[in-house]
Amino acid sequence: MIRIEHISKSYGNIKAIDDVTFDVHNGEITAFVGLNGAGKTTTIKVSAGVIYPDRGDVLIDGYSIIKDKKIASKSVVWVPELPSFEMDMRAMDYFIYIAGYLGYPTSEAKELARELLSRVGLEGAERKRLKDYSQGMKKRFALALSMISDPQNFLFDEVLNGLDPEGIAFFRNFALELKKEGKAVLFSSHILSEVENLADRVVFIHKGRIVRVMRMDEVRNFVKPYLFLRVENPDSSLLEILSKYGRVEQSGNAFIIRDFNGDIGEVSYSISTRYKIVEIRMGYSSLEEVFFSIIGDRK
Numbered sequence: 001m002i003r004i005e006h007i008s009k010s011y012g013n014i015k016a017i018d019d020v021t022f023d024v025h026n027g028e029i030t031a032f033v034g035l036n037g038a039g040k041t042t043t044i045k046v047s048a049g050v051i052y053p054d055r056g057d058v059l060i061d062g063y064s065i066i067k068d069k070k071i072a073s074k075s076v077v078w079v080p081e082l083p084s085f086e087m088d089m090r091a092m093d094y095f096i097y098i099a100g101y102l103g104y105p106t107s108e109a110k111e112l113a114r115e116l117l118s119r120v121g122l123e124g125a126e127r128k129r130l131k132d133y134s135q136g137m138k139k140r141f142a143l144a145l146s147m148i149s150d151p152q153n154f155l156f157d158e159v160l161n162g163l164d165p166e167g168i169a170f171f172r173n174f175a176l177e178l179k180k181e182g183k184a185v186l187f188s189s190h191i192l193s194e195v196e197n198l199a200d201r202v203v204f205i206h207k208g209r210i211v212r213v214m215r216m217d218e219v220r221n222f223v224k225p226y227l228f229l230r231v232e233n234p235d236s237s238l239l240e241i242l243s244k245y246g247r248v249e250q251s252g253n254a255f256i257i258r259d260f261n262g263d264i265g266e267v268s269y270s271i272s273t274r275y276k277i278v279e280i281r282m283g284y285s286s287l288e289e290v291f292f293s294i295i296g297d298r299k
């Protein structure tokens with residue numbers, strides 16, 4: 001469990017984050033969504049204990065990342081957006097070096113390396129030098145390293161960037177496994193469609209402030225359905241009928257009824273005697289639209 005409590009951080013006179021507060025629950029995947037420069041990385045770095053906030057605190061399983069840093073940082077792992085390693089080292093050797101630092105004797109570290117590198121799909125590439133890894137391979141390698149100490153809490157910063165579809169699917173399964181194990185997972189992302197498929201909760205940040213925290217089922221309720229309709233030769237009396245079901249937008253012979261409060265069968269029944277329906281279907285706005293409608297008045 002990660003408890004972010006009223007953290008603020010400025011770089012010179014740039015206020016990167018301002019009074020940021022939210023929880024990352026155990027057994028849940030929380031998405032952290034915001035535009036470039038919104039403050040995601042700053043929040044994540046403070047939570048990982050890599051930089052200090054000007055105000056506020058972060059509790060990792062109850063331990064302050066500032067006052068009890070040694071204990072707190074043992075149970076949280078941070079996978080940065082651009083992981084940096086000793087690029088001249090071979091993957092296996094670097095893994096053993098990091099595992100050694102975390103207390104694993106070489107023979108055990110080797111065994112763990114084989115297990116975790118194959119778990120992230122890097123079997124066969126253990127002897128390669130890290131500088132010869134592709135960006136996606138580096139991400140996978142960073143994920144393998146993050147599992148060495150088997151922490152309870154995970155912070156993934158833009159982990160989907162630079163991954164191919166197979167890599168994205170891999171991360172998805174990986175995060176779901178962590179969730180099943182009861183871990184707390186926070187991941188920042190710009191790929192909203194992925195957030196939609198993976199997250200249990202979404203934290204929206206805009207200009208350094210948290211603008212909304214929503215459970216995914218709330219997002220789904222927030223996302224109002226619309227009806228899309230195309231008919232031949234529409235006229236003004238059709239517009240009148242459709243207005244009974246919501247807010248109508250017309251473009252040529254196509255209509256969108258926003259905040260649709262009717263039933264698709266009922267609509268098609270009531271107009272089919274007078275109009276030829278070319279297309280009729282329900283639609284739902286995407287998380288992207290939800291995001292922009294939330295921040296829309298705060299731009």
Ligand SMILES: Nc1ncnc2c1ncn2[C@@H]1O[C@H](COP(=O)(O)OP(=O)(O)OP(=O)(O)O)[C@@H](O)[C@H]1O
Pocket residue numbers: 011014015016017034035036037038039040041042043
């Ligand atoms: N080391 C730094 N020095 C000065 N300003 C910084 C530094 N790091 C971040 N900032 C500023 O703080 C603000 C928040 O940046 P941050 O990196 O946290 O955003 P982000 O949400 O991670 O953005 P992105 O989606 O582009 O990764 C931005 O205005 C950024 O320019």
Ligand SMILES: [Mg+2]
Pocket residue numbers: 040041042081157158
């Ligand atoms: Mg960032």
